[in-house]
Amino acid sequence: MSREIINVKNLSVSMGKKKVLDNIDIKFKRGESVVIAGRNGSGKSTFLRCLANVILPDRGQILFSNGIARDKIGFISDRLSLFEDSTVQQGIDFHSSVFGIKEFDYTLVNELKLELNQKIKRLSMGQRTLFQLSLLLSQHPEILLVDEIIHTIDPYLREKFLETVIDLMGSSQTTVIMVNHTFSEIEKIPERVLVMEKGQFILDERTENLSEKIKKVESDTPIPENIPCIFKRESEFYKEYFIYPFDEGIRKKFPYEYKDINLNDMIKAFVGGQYVKDRNH
Amino acid sequence: MLKTEIINVLKQTFYFLLVVLTLPGILLGTRIVRDQSFFQIFFPIFQFGLLFWALFMGISLFSTERGQRGMEYLLSLPYSRLWLIGQKILPRAAVELALYFVCMLLYVQGGENAAAVHSFSFTILYFALFCISLSLSASSDNFLVLFVFSLFSLAAFLCLVFGVFWAALQAKGYIFYEFDIRPFFTDTVDRYLVNLIVPVALGILLPLLISLSLAFRKFDMRPAKTYNKRFFKFFVPVFIIGLIGSFMFAHQTLEIGYTRYFLTQDLQVVEANEYTGVKIYDGQREYRVNMDVYYFWPLWQESPFIYFWDGFRVGRLSTLEHTAEILYEAPRGEWIDWRNWGYDRTMAFLERKRDYSDTHLVLLDIDSCDVKKIPLTGEPFKDYSNCMIFGADKVEGRRFWLIYPQGRLEEKPIYQLWEDGRIDSIGASQKWPCYINGTLLSYAANEIILSKHKEGKFEVLQSILNKEDFHFGWYVHFQKKLSNSPVNEVYGRKIYLTSDEKNTGQAYYTEYARLDLDNFKIEELDGLKGYLNLYSADIDSYYALEMDDAAHEANLYQVKEGTLKLLKTFKDVDLTSGLNSFDVSESGMLVKKGNKIKVYALPDLKEVKFKKL
Numbered sequence: 001m002s003r004e005i006i007n008v009k010n011l012s013v014s015m016g017k018k019k020v021l022d023n024i025d026i027k028f029k030r031g032e033s034v035v036i037a038g039r040n041g042s043g044k045s046t047f048l049r050c051l052a053n054v055i056l057p058d059r060g061q062i063l064f065s066n067g068i069a070r071d072k073i074g075f076i077s078d079r080l081s082l083f084e085d086s087t088v089q090q091g092i093d094f095h096s097s098v099f100g101i102k103e104f105d106y107t108l109v110n111e112l113k114l115e116l117n118q119k120i121k122r123l124s125m126g127q128r129t130l131f132q133l134s135l136l137l138s139q140h141p142e143i144l145l146v147d148e149i150i151h152t153i154d155p156y157l158r159e160k161f162l163e164t165v166i167d168l169m170g171s172s173q174t175t176v177i178m179v180n181h182t183f184s185e186i187e188k189i190p191e192r193v194l195v196m197e198k199g200q201f202i203l204d205e206r207t208e209n210l211s212e213k214i215k216k217v218e219s220d221t222p223i224p225e226n227i228p229c230i231f232k233r234e235s236e237f238y239k240e241y242f243i244y245p246f247d248e249g250i251r252k253k254f255p256y257e258y259k260d261i262n263l264n265d266m267i268k269a270f271v272g273g274q275y276v277k278d279r280n281h
Numbered sequence: 282m283l284k285t286e287i288i289n290v291l292k293q294t295f296y297f298l299l300v301v302l303t304l305p306g307i308l309l310g311t312r313i314v315r316d317q318s319f320f321q322i323f324f325p326i327f328q329f330g331l332l333f334w335a336l337f338m339g340i341s342l343f344s345t346e347r348g349q350r351g352m353e354y355l356l357s358l359p360y361s362r363l364w365l366i367g368q369k370i371l372p373r374a375a376v377e378l379a380l381y382f383v384c385m386l387l388y389v390q391g392g393e394n395a396a397a398v399h400s401f402s403f404t405i406l407y408f409a410l411f412c413i414s415l416s417l418s419a420s421s422d423n424f425l426v427l428f429v430f431s432l433f434s435l436a437a438f439l440c441l442v443f444g445v446f447w448a449a450l451q452a453k454g455y456i457f458y459e460f461d462i463r464p465f466f467t468d469t470v471d472r473y474l475v476n477l478i479v480p481v482a483l484g485i486l487l488p489l490l491i492s493l494s495l496a497f498r499k500f501d502m503r504p505a506k507t508y509n510k511r512f513f514k515f516f517v518p519v520f521i522i523g524l525i526g527s528f529m530f531a532h533q534t535l536e537i538g539y540t541r542y543f544l545t546q547d548l549q550v551v552e553a554n555e556y557t558g559v560k561i562y563d564g565q566r567e568y569r570v571n572m573d574v575y576y577f578w579p580l581w582q583e584s585p586f587i588y589f590w591d592g593f594r595v596g597r598l599s600t601l602e603h604t605a606e607i608l609y610e611a612p613r614g615e616w617i618d619w620r621n622w623g624y625d626r627t628m629a630f631l632e633r634k635r636d637y638s639d640t641h642l643v644l645l646d647i648d649s650c651d652v653k654k655i656p657l658t659g660e661p662f663k664d665y666s667n668c669m670i671f672g673a674d675k676v677e678g679r680r681f682w683l684i685y686p687q688g689r690l691e692e693k694p695i696y697q698l699w700e701d702g703r704i705d706s707i708g709a710s711q712k713w714p715c716y717i718n719g720t721l722l723s724y725a726a727n728e729i730i731l732s733k734h735k736e737g738k739f740e741v742l743q744s745i746l747n748k749e750d751f752h753f754g755w756y757v758h759f760q761k762k763l764s765n766s767p768v769n770e771v772y773g774r775k776i777y778l779t780s781d782e783k784n785t786g787q788a789y790y791t792e793y794a795r796l797d798l799d800n801f802k803i804e805e806l807d808g809l810k811g812y813l814n815l816y817s818a819d820i821d822s823y824y825a826l827e828m829d830d831a832a833h834e835a836n837l838y839q840v841k842e843g844t845l846k847l848l849k850t851f852k853d854v855d856l857t858s859g860l861n862s863f864d865v866s867e868s869g870m871l872v873k874k875g876n877k878i879k880v881y882a883l884p885d886l887k888e889v890k891f892k893k894l
Contacts, residue, residue, distance in 0.1 A: 054356045055501040070359035081353035
């Protein structure tokens with residue numbers, strides 16, 4: 001996990017008058033697993049599509065390190081885009097011819113018990129997801145981009161999907177960048193968390209550092225305003241505050257009970273805080 | 282990916298052909314159409330079908346991906362955008378071309394009579410539809426929107442093509458050309474239009490394709506508006522350049538009708554074209570003569586007037602006032618023969634109906650415009666209705682004109698037509714005779730017969746041996762029109778006839794001779810070879826222009842008393858293409874090379890500059 005694999009410089013994308021990605025500078029390392037979270041419409045999927053070459057930037061560059069060819073980038077979009085009128089076998093043949101795959105690994109296809117002459121449009125959501133993953137795996141991708149699909153498939157297939165991704169990371173040092181809203185099942189996967197808001201990354205932390213930097217305080221009374229709070233839930237009898245960035249100095253100064261929270265709650269706090277910010281603005 | 286694309290396109294083509302082949306069968310089988318062959322019904326359906334097919338091939342470029350929700354997958358493949366679109370366009374373009382050639386083959390093999398659209402129009406519409414629909418294919422996800430917009434764009438394209446043509450017509454001054462687009466759709470298109478429309482069409486279509494390739498480099502999954510904005514960003518400037526280029530090309534190359542140039546005695550140039558009218562150029566300015574002409578042919582000059590003929594009118598152009606007046610107009614349905622003759626102040630010409638019947642000799646007084654008509658009916662003219670006037674004279678106060686029938690080179694009678702209507706037959710000639718110095722030169726086998734008027738009729742004076750069968754006194758070149766002033770020499774040429782050419786009267790001239798009109802001796806000229814034009818600039822001055830096709834040169838000689846004096850050599854001339862022409866008149870020489878006109882004044886051949894020519 002040492003070498004840089006993707007370098008994004010000054011990336012900007014607009015859709016009409018709206019700036020979807022706003023001058024993004026970010027780097028990713030080989031073998032890194034990254035999750036991108038954020039509100040709907042913050043630009044996450046657009047960012048991923050830029051990395052996948054599906055959307056071309058208006059300004060800026062996306063540089064891949066030497067040796068990373070386009071056919072080593074795998075992309076599963078939330079739309080699960082494939083040629084739907086093709087059969088499973090035709091889809092495999094097409095993908096193999098484009099990516100120069102000599103021997104296709106039918107393991108996943110067989111596990112799913114997919115009929116090869118079945119049309120892709122007849123597959124269920126989960127089957128399509130795993131089928132597309134099997135196509136990408138055959139490319140031996142060095143970068144895997146996954147866009148908001150995990151929550152749409154059933155728990156069994158979801159687990160199957162994640163296991164495959166984890167295997168890939170372990171065996172091939174594949175860089176995985178996923179866009180996700182829920183983290184209950186993928187908590188162990190990401191090493192790095194990015195939160196996107198209005199086309200920019202407002203949070204870029206390693207997961208282990210995040211648990212030290214975000215804490216929750218539950219209180220009956222409001223906490224002082226000089227404690228950095230990114231999100232709060234206040235009702236008459238119960239108040240919850242999410243503190244970021246937290247350090248030991250705050251604990252010493254304000255002796256509340258600072259609780260650890262899981263990744264899911266951390267992201268919720270960030271995302272929720274943005275909604276509150278917008279409301280108050 | 283190319284293989285997949287080829288298979289898809291071939292499948293679609295198969296279904297298309299199935300429909301166009303089945304439909305005529307159904308129409309015939311159900312007797313909806315009767316009394317026509319299968320081909321007669323099939324071919325127009327095939328033509329129209331191909332037009333829609335061209336449209337479909339273009340707008341369906343991404344229909345598979347859009348319909349199957351595979352566009353994102355396609356764009357994520359490891360291909361550049363240009364490579365992607367290239368793989369899409371290539372099989373479609375190949376099928377388009379193949380079907381086009383099949384259509385053209387069927388057209389020449391009998392489809393012409395059954396065709397719904399003329400081949401040229403079909404070609405333009407077919408490829409225009411394909412290019413337009415291709416260019417718009419990435420602009421919308423909606424097939425119907427693309428279809429409708431393509432049709433509107435085709436209409437706009439046709440308007441632009443004709444608009445450029447019309448603008449070029451106006452800019453070049455073709456004010457008498459009746460612009461009509463109907464022949465484009467219904468009839469054979471003139472060659473000059475074919476040579477013009479194709480490049481103009483390309484100039485308008487290419488910007489679409491160029492813009493497509495430039496804009497598509499950045500095509501992505503954003504809404505079509507983003508792509509369209511980019512497309513128009515490229516299209517607008519490229520289209521403007523293409524349109525200007527098309528117009529400039531049209532302006533440069535458009536040449537309708539035949540433009541004649543005529544050098545006046547006072548070194549002005551008269552330019553005449555049935556569609557631009559008549560213009561006069563002096564050294565500084567251009568003057569438009571306010572007159573429409575069907576055809577302008579100068580007859581002779583009497584400065585500042587040029588007498589001209591335009592098919593059914595005789596008129597006079599003033600190079601001083603730059604105006605024209607009509608002296609005589611033939612009755613409706615009748616034509617004036619251009620082979621006129623002038624004597625004193627009378628112009629004589631033949632006037633007849635289009636079927637050569639009802640011929641009259643018309644005597645026009647060019648000062649008073651009084652006209653006298655003598656009908657040429659009856660026996661002498663029953664078999665020879667297409668006559669020409671080749672001479673005139675006066676005997677004892679009575680005027681006569683000499684007439685000889687046109688047609689094959691065989692012995693034909695010569696007639697003397699008196700002013701009172703009397704017609705005398707005065708001999709015969711195997712070639713066109715001439716009348717010089719009051720002497721009639723007529724031709725028998727290897728003999729020139731000289732006759733003179735004596736006591737009311739022509740009598741043979743002597744005959745000259747014409748061993749080499751030279752033909753002297755070609756009247757257009759050698760005779761002054763308003764007087765028969767004495768000349769001491771006349772030049773002629775030797776006619777070579779092949780067995781094929783004998784009946785048509787065409788000849789290829791290779792040798793020249795001089796006939797001394799004092800001692801009637803024939804002297805062959807040395808030094809003149811190849812195709813030659815001899816010009817009579819004045820009553821006693823002759824010029825010869827010798828064309829050397831091999832060296833691409835033209836040599837101008839002064840010819841006097843059998844000797845040649847080389848005056849000027851013109852290099853880089855090509856007389857086979859019709860782009861170069863030379864004319865020598867009294868005042869000088871007019872040289873046309875392509876679109877450039879140069880004038881050289883005689884006798885020193887100093888160039889005369891024209892600012893506006």
